Amino acid sequence: MQIIRTAAELESLVGREKNNGHSIGFVPTMGALHDGHLSLVEKAVADNDVSIVSIFVNPTQFNNPTDLATYPRDEQADFKLLASTGLTAVFAPTVEEIYPGGTEGRRRHEFDLGQVATVMEGKYRPGHFQGVAEVVARLFELVRPTRAYFGEKDFQQIAVIRNMIESEGIDVEIIPCPIKRNADGLALSSRNALLTSDQRRVAPGIHRVLEESLEYAKSHSVRATHDLVVEEIEGIPFMRVEYFEIVDDRTLLPVEEWEEAGGIVGCITVYCGDVRLIDNIRYK
Numbered sequence: 001m002q003i004i005r006t007a008a009e010l011e012s013l014v015g016r017e018k019n020n021g022h023s024i025g026f027v028p029t030m031g032a033l034h035d036g037h038l039s040l041v042e043k044a045v046a047d048n049d050v051s052i053v054s055i056f057v058n059p060t061q062f063n064n065p066t067d068l069a070t071y072p073r074d075e076q077a078d079f080k081l082l083a084s085t086g087l088t089a090v091f092a093p094t095v096e097e098i099y100p101g102g103t104e105g106r107r108r109h110e111f112d113l114g115q116v117a118t119v120m121e122g123k124y125r126p127g128h129f130q131g132v133a134e135v136v137a138r139l140f141e142l143v144r145p146t147r148a149y150f151g152e153k154d155f156q157q158i159a160v161i162r163n164m165i166e167s168e169g170i171d172v173e174i175i176p177c178p179i180k181r182n183a184d185g186l187a188l189s190s191r192n193a194l195l196t197s198d199q200r201r202v203a204p205g206i207h208r209v210l211e212e213s214l215e216y217a218k219s220h221s222v223r224a225t226h227d228l229v230v231e232e233i234e235g236i237p238f239m240r241v242e243y244f245e246i247v248d249d250r251t252l253l254p255v256e257e258w259e260e261a262g263g264i265v266g267c268i269t270v271y272c273g274d275v276r277l278i279d280n281i282r283y284k
């Protein structure tokens, strides 16, 4: 596994592989890797001739400076985990390599991300998805992937990235991958490392309540299901629900009736102490 630090080195690897007609599988990450990331890497390695992972904590997608400062980082541990995956290369650049013009001041480009970027995370984290689009577009420009792999824990992010590639005319296949969970149900997340042991003990309650709501939803309205989930989760120590929205899986707009859409997903963001956790569940 090659470790690449500069855009120039990466472009030269990608150029060579593309000239040989090789497919490139790409997994963008912010590091602090866990089994969820590794499941994406495994797929990228299996599906493609060449596979590349990026590790880059992207400053432009953090709307909260403390969140950026405390985001877990352990590059050496990440490299160690990746070394046994069969990966071709890991790209771990500096901020300057990704943003040669700097990250301050006016954004280089305002992305057309559509209405899916304005709800939920878009509402609570202003500018977040423009930052995600900016870094993913830049990484796609360098890696020129055939396929890119994203975890469904960030359900909304996948919809936003699909819109970004469409509006920017980027030719890449987006592969959504199922959420990986701990044995106790907690969705794997780099942020789990920030939980205290007491918070970690109760954190699986988020998934437990969501799972229980599947049965409840069969005989209750969308509104009643929504209220039950919020009430139950807020009854768990340390937990505060930022939002829980039961949405059409294509438009990401809230539904009022179960019959209103072909696919319906419940998306939740919960503060467990100061740690912001997200999860989701499919109702249909």
Ligand code: PAF
Binding pocket: 028, 029, 030, 056, 058, 061, 132, 135, 136, 154, 157
């Ligand atoms: O999902 C993430 O880890 C990040 O948002 C991504 C896609 C790597 C962009 O920084």
